[in-house]
Amino acid sequence: MSSITLSQEIMDQIYAHGEESYPYECCGALIAEQANGSEVSEIRKLKNINKDSPKTRYNIDPMDLMNLEDELDEAGLVMIGIYHSHPDHPAKPSEYDRNHAWPNLSYMVMRTTKGVTEEITSWTLDSNKQFIEETINISS
Amino acid sequence: MNVTIAIPTPLRTYTENNRKVEIDASTVDQALQGLISKYPKLKNHLYEDGKLRNFVNIYLNDEDIRYLDNKIDTEVNDGDAVAIIPSIAGGNH
Numbered sequence: 001m002s003s004i005t006l007s008q009e010i011m012d013q014i015y016a017h018g019e020e021s022y023p024y025e026c027c028g029a030l031i032a033e034q035a036n037g038s039e040v041s042e043i044r045k046l047k048n049i050n051k052d053s054p055k056t057r058y059n060i061d062p063m064d065l066m067n068l069e070d071e072l073d074e075a076g077l078v079m080i081g082i083y084h085s086h087p088d089h090p091a092k093p094s095e096y097d098r099n100h101a102w103p104n105l106s107y108m109v110m111r112t113t114k115g116v117t118e119e120i121t122s123w124t125l126d127s128n129k130q131f132i133e134e135t136i137n138i139s140s
Numbered sequence: 141m142n143v144t145i146a147i148p149t150p151l152r153t154y155t156e157n158n159r160k161v162e163i164d165a166s167t168v169d170q171a172l173q174g175l176i177s178k179y180p181k182l183k184n185h186l187y188e189d190g191k192l193r194n195f196v197n198i199y200l201n202d203e204d205i206r207y208l209d210n211k212i213d214t215e216v217n218d219g220d221a222v223a224i225i226p227s228i229a230g231g232n233h
Contacts, residue, residue, distance in 0.1 A: 025231065056231050057229065057230070057231035058229060058231060059229040060229070063202070065225055065226070065228060066225050069146075073159055079149050080149075082228055093230070094233050096230060096231045100227065100228070102148075102150040102226050104149070
């Protein structure tokens with residue numbers, strides 16, 4: 001089973017992002033140092049540009065993503081995953097999530113119920129484009 | 141024409157971890173075909189039934205090629221920058 005590691009402080013930031021965005025879906029990037037690609041060193045909040053149904057969908061602006069990747073490359077950092085919230089829905093990726101997922105990234109999904117984040121899980125695609133759950137490790 | 145193609149993080153596994161690849165091409169389409177010839181494992185992530193997947197954005201010098209007159213057949217100039225940008229999206233059902 002693969003895993004992703006992050007500090008409690010970063011986990012709190014992700015939870016808080018889900019809560020401040022409620023009832024809309026939030027999204028952001030999980031960032032690591034290039035030399036240590038499985039431990040999240042920081043997150044970057046990204047704008048959900050979905051105009052039609054932002055309570056149930058998120059889209060990241062391609063230009064935001066391109067600019068972020070350029071910035072990370074310069075800084076010796078790398079995007080290792082994406083997190084997003086499911087307001088009042090389970091912390092599990094939907095079929096829609098799976099269809100839109102890319103390989104080699106971790107996808108963290110949190111359930112935010114009535115404005116409070118209650119649970120988070122992490123997933124990655126296998127070679128058959130199916131999600132497999134990852135272990136989330138909290139570093140000390 | 142020599143163009144540089146920017147590879148997004150999730151696909152760098154298939155380009156020997158190169159984040160920029162230089163390809164000689166006359167159009168955006170030729171540039172992408174040249175990239176796939178060089179790194180065949182990219183193909184399934186970019187194309188479906190011979191067409192670019194909907195989840196793939198291609199930018200030419202910061203312009204989405206969907207909004208250019210000739211789209212993927214737009215001609216390129218020496219030094220142009222092509223970027224492959226994954227469409228990252230999701231939702232709760």
